[in-house]
Amino acid sequence: MSQRQVLPTNVKPVHYDLTLKPDLETFVFYGQVKVDLEVKEDTTQIVLNTHDIKIYSAVLTSTSLKTELKQTAKSIDYDAKKDQAILTFEQTMPGSTKASLDIQFEGELNDQMAGFYRSSYKDAEGKTQYLATTQFEATDARRAFPCWDEPALKATFDVTLIVPTELTALSNMNVISEKPYLNTGKMISGKHSQAKHEGATTTTTTGGKTEGKHEGVTTGKSEGKHQESSVEKKLKEVKYATTPQMSTYLLAFVIGPFEYIEAHTSGENNGHPIQTRVYALPGSVEQGRHALRVATAALEYFAQVFGEPYPLPKIDMVAIPDFEAGAMENWGLVTYRNVALLFDEKSSSIVFKKSTAYTVCHELAHQWFGNLVTMEWWEHLWLNEGFATWVGWLAVDHIFPEWNIWVSFVNEDMPRALNLDALRSSHPIEVAVNDPAEIHQIFDAISYYKGASVIRMLSSWLSVDTFLAGVRRYLQKHKFGNASTMDLWQALSDEAGVDVSKFMTLWTKNIGYPVLTVEETGDHVIKVTQSRYLSTGDLDSSEDTTVWWNPLGILTPKDIESYTLTEKSQTFNVPESGLYKLNAGQTSVYRVNYPIETVLRLADEIKKGSEGMLSNAADRVGLIADAGNLAVSGEQRTTAFLELAQAFVNEKDYFVWAQLSMHFSNIISVWAKEPETVVASLKELRRSLFAPVAHRLGWEFAPTDDYLTNLLRVLALTNAGRSNDPKTVTEAKKRFWEFVEGNNDALHPNMRGPVYGIVLVTAEDEAEEIKLWESILKIYHDESLPTDQRMIALNALGGVKSQELIMRYLKMSLDDKQVRGQDSIYVFRSLGINSDARDLFWKYFSENYDTLHAKFSKSLSLFGSAVRSVVSGFTSFEKIEEIETFFADKDTKEYARPLQQALEAAKVNAKWIERDNAVVADWAKKNAA
Known part of the structure; x- marks a missing residue:
């Protein structure tokens, strides 16, 4: 039986007519919603979702009875635990009829990046101003208006926004009328809110216990403050076309001083051109050109592959300064973090070009x-x-x-x-x-x-x-x-x-996925056995009950054999040469554990480059990924990965190098507190592979270089520099100081983040580190730079050894004037991967837990990210036990999953180093320079 926490089914919403009037000075909004209902059964009670909403009146009118039945709710009760308002009426509304529910209410434009909220920005004079926007997924439409806030309860919506005349107001649909607002007294506003509220008794319940309260919820503002806003500015009333049937979480409104750029799709697959716009705050909208080009192409492509035209008359994409997620697919009005939508062709780093294109395509795919x-x-x-x-x-x-x-x-x-x-x-x-x-x-x-x-x-x-x-x-x-x-x-x-x-x-x-263990049984036959893959390497038979369906796609020098593993173990034929690789093109979801002889044969193929069997880069990436992860779980030795890595000395493909980089970074991070000779040997191997590529590609970005060449240049220089390659480090420091002194050409936008990291990690003493850090901090504070460049600088600040600087950085994350709440995630992640910061990060987190929880638990994904970052990098069982003890008496319900996953990730590290410490130390001795 379903245990879902859902609303009663006695009534069903069909259509909402919603009017909202936000005040960007008092951060209060007033609203009226008229909901057309189908009454499914006799009832005197209507239950709907609200959160931080104060309902002043609720009037229910029959629209299908011969004699009109109109009644005001005799009581309005709130169940805060369930985010519900319970409206009780005197007379029974009969089933199988239609009705209209008219609710007047008030809410707060909160600062939690959820519901109908406020976002701040600096105007041309440097003064803080505010705009209003929404984020309703998953269950925060109820913060903006009383509604049936469940995805299956679709309805149509008419939206009217009453806003200052000078601001742009957007919603899901196109504007059908815009006129000066005349306050006729029909809309709730601060000056007569008290009179309106006296019609019904209001109580709040918290999980069954009822507490008498005259006001259901407060907005955090005094009634006197509401009175002050009664002097009306010049306002306009903007009305939008009726939406199609849609879920509440996809409704959206944005109000602010936006500028836009516009294009239209070709209309080839949609039947007509679709008006496509990017909106941004003044001065930055031209950075939306890349996103605009992608959007017009994607809308036509999706209409083609889905066989269904885009069903709305327009699509708007808006850059929001304060936005918790990357983007939100509101129908016809997609909202984004600035950094996810805006890309400056001249000043942004190339790594953001792909992420911006992907984010736009992801959100537009959601439109269908x-x-x-x-x-x-x-x-x-x-x-x-x-x-x-x-x-x-x-x-x-x-x-x-x-x-x-x-x-x-x-x-x-x-x-x-x-x-x-x-x-x-x-x-x-x-x-x-x-x-x-x-x-x-x-x-x-x-x-x-x-x-x-x-x-x-x-x-x-x-x-x-x-x-x-x-x-x-x-x-x-x-x-x-x-x-x-x-x-x-x-x-x-x-x-x-x-x-x-x-x-x-x-x-x-089912949870998890398999590792396929290959055994060569002779006569060109392999036996493939599947078992669940756990990175802890300690699988119990009781956990190994799923028999997955696995397309094998066995790659051979001549062809791809399409076999499927559907049992625990099966046998398959392979070529006489013994050359084969499972999961051709890495299209299937499993790891492969080969015999060492097979790995050596595949390593020889790798050295042949494009002439070998593994000419598809995805196959080489998959081989590295399997070897690296099987080392973590103990199914192969870490030294086997280190030896395999040396086969890639002649590699040309960016993605293969990126996979190698990922695993080297992981190993060096986990081994960071081991003897310096061991860490130095690991860095030396990484340097021997990446430095020649870095020297070959150099620092200059030629207009003729393709996208992937530029990415490889950035990756190679980053790895060479962070592995203390003298030539790279010297050049990085030289270019950094030239850039800081005003020569923008000294440091290409693609190289700024990597260079910040290189110069900090190779600083010769604390005095140099502080000087470098202050210079990068100044770059972060430069608001004339594109958002991605500022975030790159913010992220780099966490890569230091100095405990004083780490503490300054941590304190910045709690100061909204220094770091926006949404951007604290950069601080947490940066410190989480810095082995020199882990202990101080944890000490600060544990000593300031209540403060951090109060600030970031408003945004549960942010706090979960903080927990994940502060815990998952540790490599000792002693520290893990300390962390578990700390959380033992905390209410962790809201972040239980990320905490559990972070603790397990730390245990994976601890088991890995316990298991392979000695063999890596022996390898380091043999390979010492």
Whole structure:
């Protein structure tokens, strides 16, 4: 039986007519919502969602009885624990009728980046100003207006915004009228709010206990403050067209002094050109050109592959200064962090070009997959996010084929999923969600990246064309409605003629993924055995019960053999040469543990470069990823990875180097507190591989260099410099000081972040480190720079040894004037990967827990990120025990999952170093320079 915390089903919303009047000085908004209802059964009570909303009056009117029945709620009760308002009426409203509910209310433009909230910015004179915006996913529409805030309770919406005349006001749909606002007294406003409130008794309950209160919730502002706002500025009333059927979490409004740039799609697949705009605060909108170009191409591409035109008349994309997530797919009005939307072709780092393109494509994919067809409940979140991730990359690959997107996916996105899913504390792709408070904890690498990875595996197996044909079936059948995972499997099964759910349910309902252990049995036959992969390396038989469906795709020198492993163990034929690799193109979700003889044969193929069997870079990336991760779990020695790495000395591909870099960084981080001779040997191996590439590519970015060459240049110089390559370090310091002294050409935008890191990590003493740090801090504070350049500087500040500087950095994260709340994540992550900062970071976190929790728990994902960063990097069981003791008496419900995962990640490190410390030390002695 479902334990979901949902609203009663006695009434159902059909249409909302919502009017909102926000005040950007008092941070109060007043509202009126008229909801057309279908009354399903006789009732005297209506329950709907509210959070930090004060209801003044609620009037229920029958619209289908012969004799009009109009009544005001006799009581308005609040259940704060369930985010519910209970409206009780005197007379019964009969079932199978229609009614209208008219509610007048008030709320606060909060500073929590949730619901209807305020965001700050500096005007041309440097004065702090405010704009209003929304973030409703998952369950925060209820902070903006009383509503039925569940994804399956779709309705249409009419929105009217009453705002200062000089501001731009946006919503999901196009504007149909704009006129001066005349206060006729119909709208709630501060000056008559008290009179309106006297109509009903109000109480607040907290989980069953009732406390008498005259006011249900307060906005944090005094009544006197409300009175002061009664002197009206010049206001306008902006009304928007009626939306299609949609879920409350996709509604949006943005109010501020925005400028825009505009383009139209070709109209080739949509039937007509779609008006596409990027909005940003004055002075920065030209940085939206890249996003605008991507959006116009993506809208036509998606209309083509989904077989369904974009259903709204326009799409607006808005850069918001304070925004917790990367972006939000509100239908027709997508909101973004500045850094996720704005890209300056001259001043931004190239690494942001791909991320901006992908974020735009991901959010626009949602306009169909998520908005047009919406998950039936939050346990199907992965349907939204996993699919949008996969198809977002599909669109980027279509627009930028030269970027080798699917090798990039194998290199970056799959590891995010597989690293998290290798922990016992992971969760299935499809996870039961009962309490709305739990929802934010599943917006993670499993829902997004494992979801996308299993979709890529399925689409590769069926063929992308067949898969997309099934998706078109699914969208046609469920458009403007809701659907579940099984609905998608059914559509794909109907298209492909196979029972997709039979094997895909194994992937969505079960935690983890397998490692396939290969045994060469003779006569050119291999035995492949699957078992669950755990990075702790201590799998118990009771945990190894899932038998996954695994497309093997065995790569040979001549072909790819399409086998499928469906049992615990099976045998397969391989070539006489003994040359083979499982998971051709890395399209499937598993690790492979080969015999050492096979690894050596594959290493020889790697040395042949494009002439060898492993000419597809994705296969070389996969080989490194498997070896690196099997070293972590103890299924191979760490030294086996270090020896394999040396086979890549002639490698040319950026993504292969990036995978090597990732594993070297991980090993050096875990071994950071071991004897200096060992760490020096590890860095020496990294330097021997990366320095020749860095010297070959040099520091200059030529206009003729392609995208991936530029990325490789950045990566090689970063690794060479951080491994103390003298030539690279000397050049980095020279260019840094020239740049600080005003020569912008000395340091290309692509190299600024890497150079900040190199000069800090190679500082010769604390005095030099402080001087460097202060210079980078000054760059961060320069508000004339593009956002990405400032965030690069902020992130770099955490890479220091000085305990004094680390403490300054930590204190900055608590000061909103120094670091926006949303940007504290850069501080936490930067310190979390700095082995010299871990102990002080933990000491500060534990001593200031209450302060940090009070500040960041308003944004639960931010606090979860802080917990993950401060805990997961430790490598000793003693420290882990101290951390567990600290959290033992804390209420960790809201961040239980990230805490559990961080503790387990630390245990993985501790077990790894305990297991392989001696063999790596011996290797270091033998390889000492």
